[in-house]
Amino acid sequence: MTATDAAGTAGAAAGNVGAGTEGAGAGTATIMAGGIPVDTRHFIGGERVASPETYRNTSPIDGGFLGDISRGGEHEVDQAVVAAREAFAAWAALGPHKRGVILHRIADLVEQNLETLANIETLDNGGLLRSNLRGVMPRVAHNIRFFADYAINDLGHPDFETRGHTNHVTWDPSGVAALITPWNAPLMLATWKIGPALAAGDTVVLKPAEWTPLTASFFADLTKQAGLPAGVFNVVQGYGKEAGAALVAHPGISRISFTGSVPTAKTIAKAAADNLTPTSFELGGKSPCIVLADADLELAASLAVEQYDNAGQVCLSGTRILVHEDIAEAFAEAFTKKAQSLKQGDPRDPESDIGPQVHVTHFERIKGFVDRARQEGQSVLMGGEPNDELGGLYFKPTLINDPTPGSEIVTQEVFGPVLTMQTFATDDEAIDLANGTEFGLAAVVVSGDRDHAKTITDRLVAGTIWVNCFFVRDLRAPFGGSKKSGVGREGGTWSFDFYADVKNTVVAPNGWKTGS
Ligand code: NAD
Numbered sequence: 001m002t003a004t005d006a007a008g009t010a011g012a013a014a015g016n017v018g019a020g021t022e023g024a025g026a027g028t029a030t031i032m033a034g035g036i037p038v039d040t041r042h043f044i045g046g047e048r049v050a051s052p053e054t055y056r057n058t059s060p061i062d063g064g065f066l067g068d069i070s071r072g073g074e075h076e077v078d079q080a081v082v083a084a085r086e087a088f089a090a091w092a093a094l095g096p097h098k099r100g101v102i103l104h105r106i107a108d109l110v111e112q113n114l115e116t117l118a119n120i121e122t123l124d125n126g127g128l129l130r131s132n133l134r135g136v137m138p139r140v141a142h143n144i145r146f147f148a149d150y151a152i153n154d155l156g157h158p159d160f161e162t163r164g165h166t167n168h169v170t171w172d173p174s175g176v177a178a179l180i181t182p183w184n185a186p187l188m189l190a191t192w193k194i195g196p197a198l199a200a201g202d203t204v205v206l207k208p209a210e211w212t213p214l215t216a217s218f219f220a221d222l223t224k225q226a227g228l229p230a231g232v233f234n235v236v237q238g239y240g241k242e243a244g245a246a247l248v249a250h251p252g253i254s255r256i257s258f259t260g261s262v263p264t265a266k267t268i269a270k271a272a273a274d275n276l277t278p279t280s281f282e283l284g285g286k287s288p289c290i291v292l293a294d295a296d297l298e299l300a301a302s303l304a305v306e307q308y309d310n311a312g313q314v315c316l317s318g319t320r321i322l323v324h325e326d327i328a329e330a331f332a333e334a335f336t337k338k339a340q341s342l343k344q345g346d347p348r349d350p351e352s353d354i355g356p357q358v359h360v361t362h363f364e365r366i367k368g369f370v371d372r373a374r375q376e377g378q379s380v381l382m383g384g385e386p387n388d389e390l391g392g393l394y395f396k397p398t399l400i401n402d403p404t405p406g407s408e409i410v411t412q413e414v415f416g417p418v419l420t421m422q423t424f425a426t427d428d429e430a431i432d433l434a435n436g437t438e439f440g441l442a443a444v445v446v447s448g449d450r451d452h453a454k455t456i457t458d459r460l461v462a463g464t465i466w467v468n469c470f471f472v473r474d475l476r477a478p479f480g481g482s483k484k485s486g487v488g489r490e491g492g493t494w495s496f497d498f499y500a501d502v503k504n505t506v507v508a509p510n511g512w513k514t515g516s
Helices: 074-112 114-125 129-154 186-199 214-225 240-249 262-275 297-312 325-340 360-375 427-434 450-457 492-499
Strands: 030-033 036-039 042-044 047-049 054-058 065-070 160-162 165-173 176-180 203-207 233-235 255-259 279-282 288-291 320-324 379-382 398-401 418-424 442-446 464-467 500-507
Touching (some): 030 065, 030 114, 042 074, 042 214, 074 114, 074 165, 074 186, 074 203, 074 214, 074 233, 114 129, 114 186, 114 214, 129 186, 129 492, 176 186, 176 240, 186 203, 186 214, 186 255, 214 233, 240 262, 255 262, 255 492, 297 320, 297 325, 297 418, 297 442, 320 325, 320 427, 325 379, 325 398, 360 398, 360 418, 418 427, 427 450, 442 450, 450 464, 492 500
Parallel strands (some): 176 203, 176 255, 203 233, 255 279, 288 320, 288 442, 320 418, 442 464
Antiparallel strands (some): 030 036, 042 047, 160 165, 165 500, 379 398
């Protein structure tokens, strides 16, 4: 990918939301994102480091220029890994309590800068400002607090005996964690990794998604302000095929935690194989939203409409609505009524329900899926096209009815505001449809009968299932995907199992003493 490829103008209206200095190039260190200064350089060893090359970052809201971002490669990645390795021993030796004090200070600063972070994120990825203010950024702080406290209070395993010998299990820091994150919830997903990695005593090199580099950069300054020692947390900006590829291939890292697409995960797995670096993958989905005949229709329609959240750019989204044939017509009516009342518009407007897609490349990808479905003769019940009134990167919430089994629209992840609806007559049919893709990330089941719902959830292959609800997430719970939706689980102890070196020390019956 070239720097020019990253420019997301989409023929959008010109408004210069970022007020960066266009074309300022490598010398530009700070841009004004909506009046907020954000450094566009890497953060390595506690200092700002510029690359000779930059790439252009624009806002999905109106294509406005946000800034020229440092474009890292092998050299910057190596610098960052070296800094993280140098910082490792002291950070690991600090222990969970002292690490926790600093991590809580970072969370305090996130809370003090909540509005700023929310505004930067909205400018950069087009997510709703009200969601970033009320849900996402508070969650960012919680991600850090939770794992800091978990390492102190909850991580542990009671000692157990084997023929009088004591087994003592510990979670030791493992080294440098390489974290690679996507653009759909940039800082939320990054801190979901940063929190446990730092709490476990690892040091970190983060490579944020190239379309959304800004909140990670701002966050780096907060870590410094909080007193996190230099080198413990590093950010290298740049493209996946350059900075990302160099990072996952680096022999100096001890863990790779990646959230993103299946094709990228396959590439990373190959690079990781050379050094046998352990990987954790949180990947895509094509989750079902199953509406049983005994479901409350209003609730079912509301939950189904929620799947358009974040303009459909949510990995967990239940994009395949599977509805019992007896209630399909009534459900479709209730659903379309609710979906058509969603307001699409500027994500900074508190009245907006759906903002723009993140980038012109992604917008065209979504449009391509829907155009091909139409050409195949699939029935577009709602939406199915860009919102011409708004222009730019706004794609209308779309529903495709009764898609051909096995067609791409019902098997491939679109990652946009595009849902499909299929009917079933029996529970067996519902299960076959639900489990019938290569993914297994999540599922939603809507039912008025607890026992009936349980017979369904028992047979679903998915990392997370919601019954009569959606998006309730507790950091104590395991999170991850089955089949192609992921490798491993994170959350609670599962996160520490990954980031730490789990060790069992077996002590003889007479304790640590030698002799009799
Ligand atoms: P992506 O795979 O294109 O990119 C993700 C990250 O990987 C980016 O930072 C990118 O720069 C980097 N990258 C790309 N090529 C690389 C390489 N060769 N080596 C190392 N790094 C590389 O994914 P995306 O388009 O940014 O994100 C969307 C995908 O993420 C969807 O499939 C979505 O379902 C998934 N996702 C999953 C979860 C989850 O928790 N399971 C959460 C959010 C998003």
